[in-house]
Amino acid sequence: DAKTTQPNSMESNEEEPVHLPCNHSTISGTDYIHWYRQLPSQGPEYVIHGLTSNVNNRMASLAIAEDRKSSTLILHRATLRDAAVYYCILCGSSNTGKLIFGQGTTLQVKP
Amino acid sequence: EAGVAQSPRYKIIEKRQSVAFWCNPISGHATLYWYQQILGQGPKLLIQFQNNGVVDDSQLPKDRFSAERLKGVDSTLKIQPAKLEDSAVYLCASSFFNTGYYGYTFGSGTRLTVV
Numbered sequence: 427d428a429k430t431t432q433p434n435s436m437e438s439n440e441e442e443p444v445h446l447p448c449n450h451s452t453i454s455g456t457d458y459i460h461w462y463r464q465l466p467s468q469g470p471e472y473v474i475h476g477l478t479s480n481v482n483n484r485m486a487s488l489a490i491a492e493d494r495k496s497s498t499l500i501l502h503r504a505t506l507r508d509a510a511v512y513y514c515i516l517c518g519s520s521n522t523g524k525l526i527f528g529q530g531t532t533l534q535v536k537p
Numbered sequence: 538e539a540g541v542a543q544s545p546r547y548k549i550i551e552k553r554q555s556v557a558f559w560c561n562p563i564s565g566h567a568t569l570y571w572y573q574q575i576l577g578q579g580p581k582l583l584i585q586f587q588n589n590g591v592v593d594d595s596q597l598p599k600d601r602f603s604a605e606r607l608k609g610v611d612s613t614l615k616i617q618p619a620k621l622e623d624s625a626v627y628l629c630a631s632s633f634f635n636t637g638y639y640g641y642t643f644g645s646g647t648r649l650t651v652v
Contacts, residue, residue, distance in 0.1 A: 458637070468645055477637075519637060522585070525582070527572075
């Protein structure tokens with residue numbers, strides 16, 4: 427299974443942008459880049475996904491490097507409710523669609 | 538749309554007892570997954586069903602864990618007998634597939650404490 431590398435933890439101030447990096451140098455051509463987050467005592471929830479182009483939705487933006495070996499999740503204005511563990515995961519037909527979680531990045535948001 | 542439903546929300550049992558968890562996926566999602574999440578770690582995939590057939594159960598401790606998905610809808614995960622190290626949150630997820638993309642939805646999980 428393709429692996430991703432994320433920092434263990436990051437801190438941000440409330441209402442400031444947050445850039446969460448992810449390296450995935452062994453990504454295959456059919457792998458989508460998924461981001462999920464997990465708030466305390468909840469199951470993981472979908473944040474955003476992309477294949478080659480940058481993506482925006484109401485929660486976040488995803489910037490994908492041209493060679494697809496890295497990506498960055500961008501939260502434009504962090505709130506206290508964004509404090510969670512963020513997982514960057516590769517998923518596609520190369521692994522029969524399985525989401526294989528790593529340790530993720532624990533994001534702390536300071537008021 | 539309704540989410541993935543799991544029950545119970547919490548369960549406390551003594552070691553060597555048995556326990557079962559139930560999951561109702563999103564309607565129309567063909568694929569269902571059970572994950573185990575130990576405190577401080579990311580979720581670990583235990584088993585993947587496609588309709589009512591098993592796709593991958595390589596990480597399921599088959600001497601004590603079993604799972605089934607009747608009629609390709611609801612699923613149950615059973616542990617018998619439970620060990621202390623089985624204390625974890627058990628997450629159920631379901632997914633759809635569309636032109637190479639797998640869209641997942643997770644339930645809130647069942648927190649199991651084995652004492």
